[in-house]
Structure formats: C-alpha cells, structure tokens
Amino acid sequence: MLSYWERQSFTGYDHIVVGSGIVGLSVAIELKERFPKARVLVLERGLLPTGATTRNAGFACMGSASELLADLENQEEEVVAGLFLRRKAGLDLLRQRLSDDDLGYRADGGFELLGKEEVGVLDRLDYLNALLRPLLGCDAFLPAHARIGDFGFPKNQVAGLIENTCEGSLDSGKMMHSLLLLAMSRGVELKTGAEVLRFEKGTDSVTVAVQDAFRREALLLKSKTLSICTNAFAAELLPTEDVTPGRGQVLITEPIAGLRIKGIFHYDAGYYYFRELDGRVLIGGGRNLDFEAERTTEFALTTLIQEDLERKLRELILPGQDFKIAMRWAGIMAFGPTKAPIVKAFNGRVFGAFRMGGMGVALGSQAAKELVALIVRST
C-alpha cells in the first residue's frame, strides 16, 4: 500500500540505473550532464556498493605487456589496441571528472615483473609500442631491469622488469565517495538496500520491481529508461547475457617500516597484483590456482589462495622482512569470452553496461559514456 504522496513523488523517474559501482554512478552523472532536468535514480541492493569497485586494488591500468601479448594471440591487433584505448580514455575522463586529490591518484609508476620463462616478452616490447604509439603518442612499455634491485625483489625469481608508462594508482574508497558526492551534487537520487528483482518493458515506460523489506512487498517504480550496471550480477536480470563471475581475493599488511616498493606491480601474466598503500602492501590474485572454485558470486576467502598470497609476500615481495596481515577481503569481477565489456541497447528502453573484467577502474567511465550515448540516440 502506498500513500498518494509516495505515489506522486517517489515512483516515477526519467532514468533508473541499477548498481552503484563505478559504472552505475558514472552513467547517472553522465545522464544528468546530458539531461539536467531529468530525474535520475540509482538503485543499489547493498547499503554500500557490493560488487567489485570498493573491493578492488585501485590499479589505474590498461593492460600489462604480457596480458596484451596473450590477447593478441587470439584477437586482431585493432581490437586489442582499441580496448587499451577505451581504458585510457576512461581513466582520462575519470581524472577530468574528479581531481587527483579526490581520487587519491598517484603516478608512482606501474611495473610488470617477469619470471625466467617470461623474459621473451621483453623482445616484443618494440612491437607493442609500435602498435600503441599512434594512439598514445608515446611508448607504453619500457624495460626497467635496473630497478629490480631498488625494489628488493630476489633476482633468482625476477628476471625482468617492465615499466608501464600509462599507469597509476588510486584510492578506490576515496574515488567512490567522491563520485557519489558528485552524483548527489548534480541531483542524482540514490536508494541503497534496494535490490531490483525484475523489470518489465511497456510501451511508454519500464516497470522496475524493487525489494522493500519493510513493506514486505515489491515497490513498483516506473521509468522512461532502465540501465543495468550490475557487472558480475547482470545475468540475474538479463539471463541471456554471457557473464561469468570471477572472485578476486585480496589481503593488506600492517604498515611496514622501510618498505621499498612504490607504485603498482603486475606478476604472472596479470594473475597477481600488488602495490604499496599507506606504507602497507596490498596483494591480490591467484584465481588461476582454482578457476572452478573462483567462478562464483560468493564473497568468501579460501585457505588455498590466502596462503599463496602470504607466500608471495614472504618469498617475492618482502623476503627476510617481518609483516603482519591487517585485513583480508574478496570482491566479484565479471568475465566473458573476450575482454570487451558489454555495452548495449536491449531495446529502446532497456540498456546495459557490464562485464568490466579486471580493469574496470580505467574502463568504467568510458563504458558509462558509451552507454549514455546509446540512450541519447534512442530518445
């Protein structure tokens, strides 16, 4: 049962966005930029965003050399270069939208560690740089062996180091808080604890059913458009879409005196990532140890991966140094048969931007912009 006032003022919108990760908030901000008078509502099922964006590692990255070379084995050069450029454009857009202070953005450098069996990647840097230089105007990858010792990595494990010149790091918590404040300052409305259960497209509008625990019946909202930005959870609302969840597990140490690493680091073809953060080391990855078990939307930790992350700290990143683990957590990514995101108009009213893979921090703002361009075209 609704009151007259509730029905008049709280159930009708111009644009509803589902999901308040980086993509959902960016779509809402972009919609307000294009349609300043429109009522834009974001619906988030968690009290906090509860997917990937507030649980990630904060790498502002576009792809390491070995990841790009692996992609080039089964995709055309222009497809791989095009996705790299979309990530770069997304990061540029994010940094235009929010100041580096608001993002906690730091250009401390991005690096890729190569094991003995991976040093062949160094021979292909000229090829990769030639592919990307026309798009970037500079070389994306530089050999940086001289710095292996500076960071204290054991030379018997790290046979090569590459500097990724386009990358930086940011503070994902600050970024999302700033993005939220920006959205609210533009007049975007947000409801948390509001899980979208289903939707139905009508002729003039979409009806969106939202869980309302207190009223014990779904609240029905109407909107001219609906944008689904729920990443790994997109198939719950769009069952025909090819989205595979991938859990990412992370841990962070207590502050470490005399820490030598600075910047962000990729290891083992991108399956591991670590960085300095507030004088601590944050490390994540290891999905490749058990792909099957990590293909899940369950926010849980496993002994197998957590112990492996600790081993990487002991043997690779902090050999001979004492450290304590401060926190551990997991987030859920979304993957598909290719690394390209899905950005799509399902019909004239229902749209979606999801399946951001492992580089949604950079890609997210660009995917949102592309989605809103589709909405603009359809109106």
Ligand SMILES: Cc1cc2nc3c(=O)[nH]c(=O)nc-3n(C[C@H](O)[C@H](O)[C@H](O)COP(=O)(O)OP(=O)(O)OC[C@H]3O[C@@H](n4cnc5c(N)ncnc54)[C@H](O)[C@@H]3O)c2cc1C
């Ligand atoms: C451990 C980890 C480390 C990562 N590290 C990096 C990194 O360093 N750099 C990088 O670029 N990327 C990284 N990623 C990937 C990156 O975080 C994602 O690509 C990106 O955050 C996806 O953003 P999104 O907005 O699409 O999805 P999400 O942030 O997952 O947002 C989707 C939102 O939708 C909500 N939702 C779902 N279903 C519903 C529903 N039915 N109704 C209402 N709300 C719903 C969820 O609660 C969630 O808040 C990492 C991911 C993980 C998990």
